[in-house]
Amino acid sequence: MSDARPRSRRGRGAARVGQLNLTSMIDVIFLLLIYFVITANFQVDEGVLEAQLPRGTGQPPPLDELPVQKVVIEIAVPAGDDTAAVITRGRRRYAGVAELRDDLAAQRRGPGRSPSALYESDHPILIEADPAVRWQHTVDAFNAAVAAGYTRVAMK
Known part of the structure; x- marks a missing residue:
């Protein structure tokens, strides 16, 4: 054993x-x-979709459907004075924010307003300010556009 x-x-x-x-x-x-x-990829790959594209040259859009041009208000700093601001719209130069507000209000359409007014109250307004411009000047221009009765005001 x-x-x-x-x-x-x-x-x-x-x-x-x-x-x-x-x-x-x-x-x-x-x-x-x-x-x-x-x-692993369990999804089915996308296939090729065939599209029937329209033939012909197309027609230009009617005049009442043209894209809306924004009203651009530019704010810049004058040479040598960083506390002031120069407000322009196109070729027009404004003396101050009150003049900008009055001019925008005069160009807004509405009941009891001038028939030659250019813009509806929902017309887009874009405020472009130089980086050197004080923030208060940009806010003042924004407030002037809102006080003139416009509802689509933006800053860039």
Whole structure:
């Protein structure tokens, strides 16, 4: 019986040496599986859509459907004086914010107003100020346009 014990120990030891440890390989397989599942694209690719384009040269839009031109008010700093501002609209130069407000109000259409007025109250007005202009001058011009009755006033 003393001979049986050493053989069984040898047999167990031999089985352990010949057996592979698959734990790390299974971990790698699961990581690869997760990677491929996450990166897989299950959406159907877009197809080519055929479009029937109109033939001919087209017609110009009617005059009442032309794009609306914005009223651009420019504010700049005069040379040598960074506390003042020069307000212009096109070729017209304004002496101050009150004159800008009065001129914009005179050009707004509405009941009881001049029939030669140019703009509706929802006509877009864009205020462009130089970077050197003080913020207060830009806000004053914005307030003048709103006080004149315009509803679409923006700053750039």
